[in-house]
Amino acid sequence: MTFQVSLTQSGRQFSCEADETVLNAALRQGIGLPYGCKNGACGSCKGKLNNGQVEHGPHQQRALSEAEAAEGFTLLCCAKPVSDIAVDVREIAASSDYPIKKLPTRVHKLEKLSDDVMLVSLQLPATEKFAYRAGQYIEFLLRDNKRRSYSMANASHNGEHVTLHIRHMPGGLFTDQVFSTMKERDILRFEGPHGSFFLREDSDKPIILLASGTGFAPIKALMEQLIHLKSERQVVLYWGGRRPSDLYMSALCEEWAASLPNFRYVPVISDAQAEDQWQGRTGFVHQAVMADIADMSGYQVYACGAPVVVESAKRDFSAQCQLPADEFYADSFTSEADLAAG
Template sequence: MGEKHIVRFEPVGIEIEVDEDQNILRAAAENGVQLMHGCKEGQCAACKSFVLEGDMDDIELDKYSTFALPDSEREEGQTLLCRAHAYSDLVIELLQYDEEIIRSGLPLKKGVAEVVSNESVTHDMRHLVLKLIEPEEIKFFPGQYLDITVPGTDESRSFSMANVPGREGVFEFVIKIYPDGLFSEFLDKKVQIGDRLDVEGPFGTFTLRESRTSPIIFVGGGAGMAPVLGLLRSMAERGTDRKPIFYYGGRRSRDLCFEKELRELEEKIPGFRYVPALSEPAGDDEWDGEVGLITDVVERLEPDLKGRDAYVCGPPPMVDAALAKLTALGVLEANIFYDKFTTTGEPEGEDSP
């Protein structure tokens, strides 16, 4: 371990001790401080912050994408907390934070989980179910994700949980299979029932803000089904009355999954509607539902979204398009919560929170 330094976060006034060998985001999580973040790989910019006090030369950054932190922004004093190592005391201004979430962090835990099932739910997505072997429990909030170590490597991949927390210690994931993806290859061709995997979590801030009562619009695509399904299951279980609607996009009908359960949730959650859409339906799809990019469908059917909260989860192009559409339709930026799936030098979406 290296030397330790004090990092203070403003405007929330929280101080933590950070080891030089840790990035600041990791140190905050270990101290129960839930900072806004997404990929943890320096690609999504969710944890971008401004250095108010401290020498920029005393901040060392691990490898990151200049799309997330352009050189001009770094020169102005901005940094990525998931990549930043502090070599002196610092004061950091959080550019994105949530008062309700920041002090509600659950302790990070490492564990071992056993593969219970690995079933195809579309032509290119799997429903992976794990059961925790040790420790006895890893607590999480619906919508959060776990890191899973790829067997035989030091690499880990992040995947959102589709289930609600329970004493059974079960974790469900909806994972897209990509050609030559490191975890995809394992999941597609090598995993066996009973295999044990190293996991760690929880991570992520794609969780329901309990203090809010606004109606909710969910927008998702691909493996973005997982965290939204987790949130909807939680709302049904707890009897939440926030009149959610879920817009989910695929190219063809073979890209849709959990249709039966989502229709059943329409009966369980007051005011809930599920609206799937296909962007490229073919004749054999026999499709009579919505057609078009999911963001265009939202714009067509929801001309006024003032007063809503929005949750968006999926690949970066969809998320970026959704953010622009939702704000144009009246959703306040502060009330839009999103997980943008990023990559680690692999096909888009492999590292899907």
């Protein structure tokens, strides 16, 4: 059975089969909706159901609480319609220039950035163009229909390779392979680009970049895009980690700060030890932002990393710093352990 989905903000309509999610139906038909994890964990695809009914698949309470569901909110990545529906959700400009593809790739380079972070460089196929927006992610296609998602750490204009920053999760299906048996010239398959985390180029607002851990990867891609555009927007990057070694490319950020007149870098460490001899900012990274920028009403924020950091920033920036809700863009890094805990 086929149902009709109406987007109340734009007036657009599209069809959705009874056995597919609203998000998948939209993507299949080239309609841009906000999303991140696609598995009910991050809440990026949340919308308000104004008419009709849906059935929700498994999802995390932090992404959609019972109270929100009772108010009519829905997660489009795990909602299947049982009638025609009307949804209030912000539509994103979709572009045929960034089609989702399944492609083979060869491992070009492996480089340890820290004890538990590996840079994986992938050679893109020479016979087929792969275009993406800085900030988006790819999904590796593994055995038994399993997938693992990683943000691209370079902007698409930077050559024939895609780079990823992969943190080792001991016992992880894919990351154990990355840190043990994977070698250069190995063949992998991926699908992408995915996600609605990318630079909004139609604004001249100053930008706050907020990263925790390997959430720096897509933030780095955004910075490369800004540099490529010769953007004159004011940008400040706050990068948080437990120990200084977690800021595995801090030297690059320092180079940006020294060479770019409109860029500022603030590293923040939450659990420095005596042997670290850390002299910089300490505490939670999103609170460091709030201490420096009490009024965010004129800013855009791009936040990436651990779910607790992204969720805390979204809540507190809006409630305490007057950040407009529609100027907070995020990519919450949800691991398999996060999904199991939910």
